[in-house]
Amino acid sequence: MTLTRLRLFFREPGAVFWTFGFPLLLTVALGAAFRNRPPEPVAVGVESAQLFETLQRDEGLRVQLFLEDADARRALRTAKVGLVVLPGPPITYLFDPTRPESRLARALADAALHPRGPPATVDLPVTAPGSRYVDFLIPGLIGMNIMSSGMWGIGYVVVEMRTRKLLKRLVATPMSRAQFLTSFVMMRALFLFLELPVLLGFGWLTFRVGVAGSLPLLLGVAVLGALAFSGLGLLVASRAQNTQTVTGLINLVMLPMFVGSGVFFSTARFPEAAQPFLRLLPLTALNDAMRAIMIDGAGPSGVLGPVALLAGIAAISFALALRFFRWR
């Protein structure tokens, strides 16, 4: 009996992947993001060259010099640095007391600046809307939701239609194939008009997470994201013959983005070498664009790059899906 169970298990490639492959991949990915370098340097941003010199001598700190106050604050907000040190007098610490690494950074920097003397500093906890982790998280979650619903809502449904031979029945009619595929994409885009207000409304009501930029622009970017992921959903579904295969493919596509596209933590945590690759992921582009609009109030020109990438992915994946789609 146990042998039979083992056999059935190993003959199900999907299950094997989830048991062995997935934890390994996750370990590798998270390991790369949160490398354990003893002692873990804490990222600190400073706004004066003199402080930069002093702090850099401390091995426990990774110091970054910002020339513009706005840049430094953005870095703090997007969790790229845990602390911003403003030159005095008195020296001022900008940090988020809700983040442990932020408090640690404050303590370490304080010790480095005042090895002996009593600290003559001012603490400025940053918890105003727009600077908290939840402000970072909500756009990421919306992006993730757009990705998941696009991939599952289309990829899985299409393959199920294929296995149930409904696709075959439809192809036997004069139905337009491009229209059939477009209908899925249209539905995803329309659904966003319901989905997005709910998610944004919830974020506002519970956490006061607002939208600094324009709402129509945000909606536009979200729709474009939905189109890109609909295209990818169709693409993964274009050849798969059964739902197990498509489940595996969807996971394969989504997994790197769950981890690497800055849903829960900034992509800046990944090694420098991985950055160009991460920037090409559609979810990274979507998250970056939505954060730029929601947190920094970016206008259309501020999100041009990610928008172009999303539009390109949408167009290419849809064209490829139409080209390779298995109708029978």
Next chain:
Amino acid sequence: MAPAAALRCEKLVKQYGPLAAVDGLDLEVRTGECFGLLGPNGAGKTTTVEIFEGLNDPSSGLVEVLGLRWSSDAHALRQRLGISLQETHLPDRLTVEETLRLFRSFYVQGRPVEEVLALVELLDKRATWTEKLSGGQKQRLAVACALVSDPEVLFLDEPTTGLDPQSRRQLWDVVLGFKARGRTVLLTTHYMDEAERLCDRVAVVDKGKVIALGTPQELIEGLGGHEIVELATQQPLEAAELADLPGVRGARRSADGVALTVDQLHVALPAVLARVGQRGLTRLSTHRATLEDVFVQLTGRKLRE
């Protein structure tokens, strides 16, 4: 002049790897007839039908539908054909009427949805989700989806497999009504009574080839007798021992005894009984010859083995 062929194929071959599902099949279905493809599972019936439907590509051979080719006239052909697949899973949570309207929307011309619903007797189920329908109702809806385009050729792949007798008869009436409008039907089945009831002509298919072709009546007469006598005995009995009896036209081994094709039952039966009397008769039955017997005669196997 013979009526034009609605469907025609010559030397049709469909190769799946080393296996030929269809192996040099010739067929001609005339306009206005109901043509049946009979044969056991795996004989190549469905593959042949799907090639005619444009859902499968032949490995080689010529295929003409309404005088057109799939390679050049696919869109025009799809407008003119009605198809019911072997298993059609329609969207679970559309109502009967919504499903039918969806299919109607694909065609330039067609019949009113109301009329087709009435035809398949689903008017009272029009607002029901398709997943709530019984097997027979689902199958009638599938046929309705094929009829709503008012097709010139209707393809039915095992339309009544697994249905109860009443549902089968309802479907037969729908098919006969369609044929009465002068339209063509190609149907596959492994029910002999269905073929005898609906089909003007049938082709018996086995291993990808047509092994017999004709009206059901012609095929049965080809056996040489109208009655089949099957018997089994305690002691061994050879078919040849009974072949020369008066009234017996053919004899062959069956699963547990001997089957005789008989043209005059009243003459043959006493003679058979006299000859096997001492062997200890354990079973004796007679029935009118059917297409099933034709198939067994041709292949030595039963249809639904």
